[in-house]
Amino acid sequence: MSLQDGSGKLVASSTSSSITTLDHIIQQTNFTPNFIKIDTDGFDFKVLRGARATISAFMPILYFEWSLSHLLEQGESPTSIFPMLRDLGYEKLVIFDNFGDLLCVLDSTDGLNLSLLMGYTNTSKQIHYYDVLAIHRASSFCLQEYLRIYASGA
Template structure:
């Protein structure tokens, strides 16, 4: 009996080791795999963290799509700009709720190549291979990819010249999107710089802005974070919806509520990118959308919680 148990234990260890070796080999080759995002199937690199994030947080980024649907109800000719489009997962989520033209902007060579594959599954999706910044310039940097995301790293070995453009410069090649009523920015710490550099576009188009707010990544770009709200106030944005990074609605706020926004910034400081918030900013001309979205989000998550009881 003991001998059989010993053999079985040895067999189990051998099987486990072989599975681990096979997994490591697949991970090293990093093939593209089909993954369900919203109502669609996309190709993602094997090491992309998005499937694990969605499994852990099923409402991750779905808020973006619900908000876009409400914006589309008011602006039936909605055009959407996605800065930091990665592999096109936001497009899949958006198209799960409504159909409108989307401009995907992604600067990283690797992720852009996958974005091209995924975007071909949809109509009215336009692609721009660019890095977006506060000014149009060139920097010495290298793109660093990790776990399904990429960011520019300066002062690294093997740097090369990388072109960075303001959104208004990019839109000269995509005039259809010059009056876009919704803008998403997700760029691992460059978000505030991009918003500041987009002031001319924001002043003219007044889009609803959905952006990542992570004090950790912002600090790596020498950005204080909090000053972005003064910029938004100056551009006529007066209402905010704030979400946890898992997609759950947290609270609403006035853009000029400095004390509350300082508290939010303090709360997410020191989290090393593991916990942050997403913020949706509304121009005063769209206070009606803000009110509708706020009430719908409260209702949506109330139903989610009720279904778990």
């Protein structure tokens, strides 16, 4: 592991490590998640894919980092996870910049605007990644109420 700017990063080495999926952990513990936060510097899509059964069964709110440079380092297409999320019932995406400011709410099928946002991080001097809050269509989370409270500054 390499530490840089307050963040840890896995790097290639001769030491082996075991890796497991979130689905396996949930299955072993019988835990019922209602919120899953992922910040794994480029491995976020892999974690989400390894949690597919958990996400499908429990429909938790998902919060993950979306970084062009980290995803490309992992050989990931920057928008490849969104069709899977849509198939699993995640329709609304609340997008925050790397300062935690709410930027927009997009539909998970809005590939054009997702691509434009990701492309912007490639040229921006300030926005380096986004955080995405993905909400399942059956969630009791009230997005409109959240947006109202956020806008009021309360």
